[in-house]
Amino acid sequence: MAEIKHNILNDYLNSLREKTHSTSENVPQLFFIWGEEFICRKVFDAVISFLLPSNLRELGYELLEGEEASIPVIIERICTYSFFQERRVIAIKNAPLFNAPGTSPSQGFLNHDLENLKNLIERGFPENHYLVITSPNADKRRNLFNTIKTSGIAIDCSVAQGSGKTDKEEQTQLLRLTMKMVLDRAGKGIEGDAFQALVEMTGFDPATFNDNLERLTAFIGNKDTITINDVYSAVKRSRKDPIFELTNAVAQKNLESSIFYYKSLCDNGFHPLQLLAAIVNQIRRIFVVKIFIETQVQKGNSCWRQGNQNYQNFTANTMPFITKADEELNKIIAQWGEELRNRDAQDKLENNLDDSYESESDDEELNAKPIKASKRKKKGEPDKKNGANKGKTTDLIIAPNLKNAYPIFQTFLRADKFELNELSSIMVELSEMDYKFKSSSDGDPFIILEEMIIRICTNNFQKYNLTSYK
Numbered sequence: 001m002a003e004i005k006h007n008i009l010n011d012y013l014n015s016l017r018e019k020t021h022s023t024s025e026n027v028p029q030l031f032f033i034w035g036e037e038f039i040c041r042k043v044f045d046a047v048i049s050f051l052l053p054s055n056l057r058e059l060g061y062e063l064l065e066g067e068e069a070s071i072p073v074i075i076e077r078i079c080t081y082s083f084f085q086e087r088r089v090i091a092i093k094n095a096p097l098f099n100a101p102g103t104s105p106s107q108g109f110l111n112h113d114l115e116n117l118k119n120l121i122e123r124g125f126p127e128n129h130y131l132v133i134t135s136p137n138a139d140k141r142r143n144l145f146n147t148i149k150t151s152g153i154a155i156d157c158s159v160a161q162g163s164g165k166t167d168k169e170e171q172t173q174l175l176r177l178t179m180k181m182v183l184d185r186a187g188k189g190i191e192g193d194a195f196q197a198l199v200e201m202t203g204f205d206p207a208t209f210n211d212n213l214e215r216l217t218a219f220i221g222n223k224d225t226i227t228i229n230d231v232y233s234a235v236k237r238s239r240k241d242p243i244f245e246l247t248n249a250v251a252q253k254n255l256e257s258s259i260f261y262y263k264s265l266c267d268n269g270f271h272p273l274q275l276l277a278a279i280v281n282q283i284r285r286i287f288v289v290k291i292f293i294e295t296q297v298q299k300g301n302s303c304w305r306q307g308n309q310n311y312q313n314f315t316a317n318t319m320p321f322i323t324k325a326d327e328e329l330n331k332i333i334a335q336w337g338e339e340l341r342n343r344d345a346q347d348k349l350e351n352n353l354d355d356s357y358e359s360e361s362d363d364e365e366l367n368a369k370p371i372k373a374s375k376r377k378k379k380g381e382p383d384k385k386n387g388a389n390k391g392k393t394t395d396l397i398i399a400p401n402l403k404n405a406y407p408i409f410q411t412f413l414r415a416d417k418f419e420l421n422e423l424s425s426i427m428v429e430l431s432e433m434d435y436k437f438k439s440s441s442d443g444d445p446f447i448i449l450e451e452m453i454i455r456i457c458t459n460n461f462q463k464y465n466l467t468s469y470k
Helices: 006-020 037-051 054-060 071-078 111-123 143-151 165-186 192-202 206-219 228-234 243-251 255-267 272-298 311-362 364-368 406-415 420-439 445-457
Strands: 002-005 030-035 061-064 088-092 129-135 153-157
Touching (some): 030 037, 030 143, 037 129, 054 061, 061 071, 165 192, 165 206, 255 272, 272 406, 311 406, 420 445
Parallel strands (some): 002 153, 030 153, 088 129
16 A cells, blocks of 8 residues: 555545545555654544444444453454444554564564564455554564555654754644644634744643643633733643753853753753763863864964854865864874774783793693683773774764764854853863762752853853963
């Protein structure tokens, strides 16, 4: 059959209605729905309504839950004929057909169970018998998925979860579609700033967003339009902020946003050590970029002009210098690695000679036998078997991914907000704080880190005098 996105499901079902004229001809007997749970629920309801009108569900529809929702039971029920009506629909929600990485298969969904289901799908179900399955995820590399897609219809309800522009646009589009359905049903409208405020308070959580909209339509009563004051009055902030919101705010020296996201993350269970590590990584990247900028200035290269640089100029004028600096650093690291390997080889040779000398002195019988180097791996020695340390990179590289220069450009913009000596002071104090958190129970780490964030954002640091940074 096919694989489709959830947003064209209605068109697909309408095309089936036109072709079949309400008969079973050409209707897939298997519907597999996976992805965002809220969207899966909507698609599931639409598919069930298409397959079985409400007046036929009492006798022709069976939803398997709990222990019954296992592949052996599914196979038994889909192959069982009904005495009461011809069409029969078996449905299972959140079936773990495809395990998430690092998880064990559930009972009833073991490899041999999945193979039995795959074989049944390939043979086909009894006529007028339909199977509808929802799942949190899917693995398109698996034979089972290809079998489902070939014999039935696979409906992709996944939504991009990233923070990039394209991902954000896809998320916003889905929330706007959800908003339209709720408001059209209630005959209400919403102001633009109220919509933005609601998105900010819920984040990308379609189910919560939908519930909050329905709550707002009831809250405003006879009013026709939801305002921003209605949102602040009736909705409680439930958004779980990603940790990069905090690090970006600190890098921008935005005190209000930094404290807001810090408290939000702490309320959501983050430990200060986690937040400290994220801030250290952000400041370290800025520090490396700042050193690069100052080094280029010393060399007389004006590849970056503070406060007067756009992305186009950055890719044309700055990136070539960054690439060259990274290549030189990689050569130095490779040279160091070669020197260490040579030194290790020399040490092994000397150890083997010493062992040989001691063996000859202790037991003359061993003289006739070749002496082999010990195969026991020494502490700190690279593991040749699994390739450990091979191609190891360093966080001193500015542009590890040359195909995506925009995040690097943003780091350069953030570096303009700091002085080099200031960054040195911040790194020293962050390192001391990390040691203190791990080795002492003195003071409240939540308060100590909050004070550090305030100092970073308000330029409240004693600046060390760096005389050289080449």
